[in-house]
Amino acid sequence: MLSVRNLINTPSLTRDDIRQILDTAATFEQVNSRTIKKLPTLRGRTIVNLFLEPSTRTKSSFELACKRLGADTLSVAGSSSSVVKGESLVDTVLTLDAMNVDMFICRAKYAGSPEIIARTTGARVINAGDGKHAHPTQALLDLYTMRKRFGRLEGLRVGIVGDSLHSRVVGSLVPALRTVGAEVTLVGPATFLPAAPEALGATSCARIDDVLGDLDVVYMLRVQNERLDGAAIPSVREYAALYGLDARRAARMRPEAVVMHPGPVNRGVELTSEVADSPRALILNQVNAGVSVRMAAIYLLLGGESDVVSD
């Protein structure tokens, strides 16, 4: 049993919650490697995938997770939903909720949307990313990937490089890493750093070369081209030179250190192909972990026990 009703962000998760989710995900990963990957566990349960802004990757991962658990799913996308026609989020959720929904999985443009849904319905809520705030399942799949590689999370030194200010991943990954005893440094120009990294539990550093040699995990964020207009960085070229991870820089990493990225990768900007495709890179492992971790979160929130699926 988790200590929370909903998965809205990671600061509300205890260390034991995180352990349960990762352990359950490990069990599901074995199922996912079978030829027949379906479990009838959630047969008859209804899950709404409410994606109010486009997200192919996260949405596919959640849909697959729901299907493998045998749940009935209903996908409501931003462009087809009435939210864009001026209906409020509250009204959209009330309408869907009237159809006896067990869980909402929500991706939203605005921070705090999952909290509004949780207040509006009795159904369970999983935050699939809200504004620049949080993306807890991404953080959990990242932890899963790190734990699998290192056999532990406690004491890991993680550097998150890039636009932390506008990253929902950072809002979830940093608190989760702190809860399990890892250390986190946010790396980037001040224009890319949040105003108070300490509020998340991180330190910060402007120069990647100052910390690179100490890190176990180098977590590269995507440079969003739309951010360039605000003059946060002068050019992609300069960013790549100062912060990009190429083979020359990667050579200064610790031998066992890994490279991670929430995707999609801007090849040649934050990562060169040489690094992205090297054995250090766990980017596809992260994607792979996504389905198992999301299955675990859905399953545990809908009342599953940690050991039920070990048949």
Next chain:
Amino acid sequence: MSYLISGARVVDPQVDLDRVAGVLVGDDGRIAAIDPSDDEVRAADPVVIDGHGQVLVPGLFDMHVHFRDPGQEYKETIAGGVRAAAKGGYTDVATMPNTTPVCDTGTVVTYQLQKAAEANLARVHPIGALTMGERGEQLAEIGDMVQAGACAFSDDGHGVQYAGIMRTVMDYVKQFDRVVISHCQDDSLVGKGVVNEGVVSTRLGLAGWPAQGEEIHIDRDIQLSELTGCAFHAAHVTTAAGVEMVRAAKERGDDVTCEVCPHHLFLCEDDITDAYDTNFKMNPPLRTAEDARALREALCDGTIDCLVSDHAPHATHEKQVEFERAPFGIVGLETELPLVLTHLVNPGLMTWQRLVEVTAVNPRRRCRLDPVRIEVGGEATLTLVNPHDPFTVTEDFLAGSAHNTPFIGARLDGRASHAFVCGHAILMDGKVAC
């Protein structure tokens, strides 16, 4: 109608009055006697109001409210707004000009005065816009509005972005002996900010509104006030550094004043939780706990001149949305006095004299209204305050049309029981008249 308010402590620092006294209000709307003789009382045959345990002060004046009329009457009307004022014990309010259309001509001023006269509760003193449409580009018809009765000028809701425009505005306003009230917000720094930049913006993943976006603007306008000689009043200051700028300007002898809102005194950014309650979204935003403490001290020590609500009604459906999409602002007229009683006056941090200065004396002086003094022959514009009448703030307690306040559920110590405008009762036993 004549009234005798008996047994109350009467406090008015303007006439050096602070003692228990009976105050007889004549049917001509003036104060007929203080401690009237039996003959005087018999002759007047007044309605007697028992003021024992209560405090009688000059009628309260809130110089920063939004009544949304004309144009957004679904949020609030002048008729509804003056009910909220009366409920809070306010006999006078000054309305900000960001209506639709903007109050940037004498015609709109006249309309608002007319609506207020019809409502016949708290008096409304319209504030005119500095620039046409509050766009910060071209002078509004200030002279026309002065003639129609505008009491001050402001582009509240927006900062005037260009220093050169503000200089022109101050140069022009000066001839009319009116104060320029500045909503201090440098848009190039504030951008899309919705909460204080720092811990809360990081924690909630919301765009930050840095303190310097306000302070740089305050500093600029103080300097422009020195350049032009125009009286300047900084609206709703929220930071310790902003208050320091005002303090320093006063020490230099500048004609500079400022005001503060209860929410910036008694709430801070830490109160915005991951519930994303949109009733904590206001502009300027809630700052740090240290800022709030500095504001409380500055209000008590005389640096901050006026207490205002920035009463900003919104319809329920407008606030029941995502935080980033919700409009800024909360209602405050009904809770303003109770909050200050509870947190400053009753604990002994603020004297009653100081309360009268910041809620009645200074705002009137700044808005060029005649002073209201508790003296024989003076206009009987009075507020009777019961400082020990505990209650819980509920939606029913609010008398205006809107309920958007984070103080719903708050337990507060006391409130206004009666209020009179020139002898006309607008609040009786805590109930709004008519």
